[in-house]
Every structure is written in structure tokens, then in C-alpha cells.
Amino acid sequence: MKEKLWTKNFISISVSNLFLFLSFYLLLTTLPIYALQDLHTKESSVGLIVSVFLFAAIIIRPIAGQQMERFGKRFLFLVSLSIFLVSSILYFLTDSLTSILLLRFFHGLGFGIATTAAGTIVAETLPDSRRGEGMGYFAMSMNLAMAFGPFLGLTALNEFGIHSVFMMAFCFSIISFIAGLLIHLPATKVIKSKEVKFNFKLNALIERSAVKVSLFAALFGIIYSSIISFVSVYAKSIGLTSVGSYFFIVYAIVLLISRPFTGKWFDLYGAKYIVYASIILFGAGMVLLSLSSSPVIFLISAAFIGVGYGTLFSSLQTIVIQDAPSEKRGLATATYFSIYDLGMSIGSFVVGIILSKVGFHALYGGSVFLIVLGIGIFYLITKQQGTNEVTEIKKIS
Known part of the structure; x- marks a missing residue:
């Protein structure tokens, strides 16, 4: 049951x-x-x-x-x-x-x-x-x-x-x-202890078990910043102003439909398979986005990115929480979001500079190389830690 x-x-x-x-x-x-x-x-x-x-x-x-x-x-x-x-x-x-x-x-x-x-x-x-x-x-x-x-x-x-x-x-x-x-x-589950004092040492402010996965998430945050910051401008530049505002609506609808399946698959088969599949779907969405010339392709790219990136983000957060000791889940969550937001912040700045040099098609198409790099990085993370340690949850009976 x-x-x-x-x-x-x-x-x-x-x-x-x-x-x-x-x-x-x-x-x-x-x-x-x-x-x-x-x-x-x-x-x-x-x-x-x-x-x-x-x-x-x-x-x-x-x-x-x-x-x-x-x-x-x-x-x-x-x-x-x-x-x-x-x-x-x-x-x-x-x-x-x-x-x-x-x-x-x-x-x-x-x-x-x-x-x-x-x-x-x-x-x-x-x-x-x-x-x-x-x-x-x-x-x-x-x-x-x-x-x-x-x-x-x-x-x-x-x-x-x-x-x-x-x-x-x-x-x-x-x-x-x-x-x-x-x-x-x-x-x-609500422990109030006067013995817990403020400690500003790095080890006390960052959960070490969360750093590798958080840095991995930050890499994809850099890529995603190019979407959240510039996709509406991109839509206008390719003559799709009328559908530009629907990009994130399609993103959310497809994610909503897929969520019951992807979450259950995560629990059934573990993090490794879901993360790899999410990265591939995200990469496919970025390729379609870079090639968009019609409303159909543009919105299909939103669907792929929604399922891929949306699933990837929640899966990585789950990995971070699962890998941390129960008493350090708060610190692990803080580490994850802090490093991820740092990636988003840096990404918004760097992407703007790159965009001015190469244009939208090259920007979105070139991001696929970073996504492929991400597959290799995740492989190294799982190889070092072991799949079971990264997050291999027992199958639901």
C-alpha cells in the first residue's frame, strides 16, 4: 500500500x-x-x-x-x-x-x-x-x-x-x-537548541555533500538563464511576437501533464535514469529552439524544455536532500539554491555578452555543447559517489 x-x-x-x-x-x-x-x-x-x-x-x-x-x-x-x-x-x-x-x-x-x-x-x-x-x-x-x-x-x-x-x-x-x-x-521535527550557535566558517555554511550536484545544477542554470531572460526577445526577432508570451504557458502545461509520471519513475528507477533522460530532452528542446522559424516548432521546443529542464531541476534538488544527513537537509537545500542562483546570476550577465557577439541562433544552438558536457559531468559524479549513494531509492512494491 x-x-x-x-x-x-x-x-x-x-x-x-x-x-x-x-x-x-x-x-x-x-x-x-x-x-x-x-x-x-x-x-x-x-x-x-x-x-x-x-x-x-x-x-x-x-x-x-x-x-x-x-x-x-x-x-x-x-x-x-x-x-x-x-x-x-x-x-x-x-x-x-x-x-x-x-x-x-x-x-x-x-x-x-x-x-x-x-x-x-x-x-x-x-x-x-x-x-x-x-x-x-x-x-x-x-x-x-x-x-x-x-x-x-x-x-x-x-x-x-x-x-x-x-x-x-x-x-x-x-x-x-x-x-x-x-x-x-x-x-x-522542530528542534530548538540553545547549543546551536552562529558559525560563519565555510563548513558550517555549506553542506559539502550538496556541492557537486549544486554546481552541476548551476551549469544548467547558466543555460536556462538564456531562456528566461531572452526568449521573448528572441521570439520577436524571428517574427513570432504573437506566440512569444505562450512559451512558458506551454512549458507549464506540458510539465503539469508529465509530472505524475516523471516523479513516480524517479522513485521506481532512481535518479540516474531520470537525470539522463531530462538532460537529453532539454538538449532536444534547445536544438529546436535554435532552429525555430514557425510557431509550431517554437512551442514544441517549449514543451521539450519544460519536461527536460523542469524534471531535471526537481530531480537534482531531491538528490541533494537525499544525500544529506537528516539534520542537515536545511543546509543542503540552502547550498543547492545559493549555488544555483549564483549560476543564474552569472549566466544572465555572461549570456548577454555572448548574445551581442553571436546572435540568438548560435547562442541557443551552442548551448547544446554545454548540455553534452553536463552528461559527462553527471556521469563522473555518479561514478565517484556510486549510483546508490547519489539517490537510488527502493522500488515501490
Whole structure:
């Protein structure tokens, strides 16, 4: 008999995470436009709006992961959601780039703590035999937010102005906080110890077992940054402006359809086969994207990338959590997201430079070489650690 997956805690943390990321993506896509059009910010400075946010998240995650057992996962998660909620209100008061950057740093701290705590909480609410499946569904909340957040934000901005975006982000933050309140962890899993003190040594801020897989994820984060940052611009450049906004919608729909199968296969057959298959599908999607000349090919590439990259991201997160000692899952989650976000940040900058030199077709086509390199790297990781140590879960009877 299968262990129960859709518990109250799992549903609550997934809903909370969905609206947290909806708020994140709403602002990610609209604040640069607001800064340019309303605050008359220089284009060279707009990138700081994203960089400052991610920088704050990166520096706070290791600390949050380290202190998870001291203050309790649920408590830290609610604190982070409170920061998110307060930040959403303060956007109404921003009237300069400086005020936005200060707020983005504060907001990023909340985001860093929230993503670390959420990943740890969901890992502990899932039964071991269905962890791959459950983590896949949980990751889908981020994927759905990535698809619909920018669409809702840009639509609201164009139709009603920036204050409607701020109000929407505020409402989503409220829903996320309410869903977070519904989470109740068993007392045995919330350990508050005064003996756990702040330790700023590298070994205390980074879970070593998570580093290799996290660096591997960061490599693909660099590739993926070329999509999330420039695919709409690419669509416009090849005369597909009308379908450009549907790229992430198709991405999310296909991922939603495939998730019940890919998660179960992860639990049945282990990480190795799912990761390899995901990389191949992702690579096929990038090839199709580079060759796109019609709406059909463009949207088919979105489908391949959705299944490939979406499954890969959640699978690697599951590997990191499985490989870490139970008392260090929070730190492992923090390590994973911090290194991954670093890859995304570096990628957004580097990809922009490469794009100006080679163009879109060469950029997306050339990324396949990095994807092939990724297959070799993952092979070395599994060879060094052993497949069972990387994450080979018992087959479900």
C-alpha cells in the first residue's frame, strides 16, 4: 500500500510556495520596466534590481540553513513570509532607484529564507518511498509561477499600471502567509537548541555533500538563464511576437501533464535514469529552439524544455536532500539554491555578452555543447559517489 502523499502539510507548503513565487515573478518582470519608464533609471543600472535581490538571497540562505534547527523550520518560514508581506506593502512607497534597491535587498532576505525553509519542510513531510514524486509536484509550484507570474504582471502593468502589480503581489503574499500558517510539523521535527550557535566558517555554511550536484545544477542554470531572460526577445526577432508570451504557458502545461509520471519513475528507477533522460530532452528542446522559424516548432521546443529542464531541476534538488544527513537537509537545500542562483546570476550577465557577439541562433544552438558536457559531468559524479549513494531509492512494491 502506498504511503499518503497529499497530506494537509504538503498541500499547504505547495500552495504557499506557489503564491510566494507568483509574487516573485510578478515583480521580477515588471520592476525593470517601472524603473525605466516611471523612475527614468538608466538601462545600465536596471540589472541591479535583480542582482541585489539574488545577492541578498544568496548570502542569507547558508545562515538560514544552519539555524533551521535552532529556531524551527516553521517559525523561520513564517518569519520569511512576514518579510515578504511587509516588502510587498513597501513597494507602494518607492520613488527612486535607491529606495527600490534597498527594498529589494530586504525582500531578497525574505526570499532566501523562505525557499530554504520551504524546501526543507516539504522534504520532511514526504514519505521516503514517494519523495521523488512529491518533490516533483512541489517544484511544479515554482514552474507554474514562472509561467503565469510574468504573464499576469505584464498584463496588469499594461492595463492598469504599476500599482495594480504591487497590489497583486501583496495579495499573493497574504495567501502565501495564510497557507504557511496551516503547516504543523510534529514536535519531534522542530528542534530548538540553545547549543546551536552562529558559525560563519565555510563548513558550517555549506553542506559539502550538496556541492557537486549544486554546481552541476548551476551549469544548467547558466543555460536556462538564456531562456528566461531572452526568449521573448528572441521570439520577436524571428517574427513570432504573437506566440512569444505562450512559451512558458506551454512549458507549464506540458510539465503539469508529465509530472505524475516523471516523479513516480524517479522513485521506481532512481535518479540516474531520470537525470539522463531530462538532460537529453532539454538538449532536444534547445536544438529546436535554435532552429525555430514557425510557431509550431517554437512551442514544441517549449514543451521539450519544460519536461527536460523542469524534471531535471526537481530531480537534482531531491538528490541533494537525499544525500544529506537528516539534520542537515536545511543546509543542503540552502547550498543547492545559493549555488544555483549564483549560476543564474552569472549566466544572465555572461549570456548577454555572448548574445551581442553571436546572435540568438548560435547562442541557443551552442548551448547544446554545454548540455553534452553536463552528461559527462553527471556521469563522473555518479561514478565517484556510486549510483546508490547519489539517490537510488527502493522500488515501490
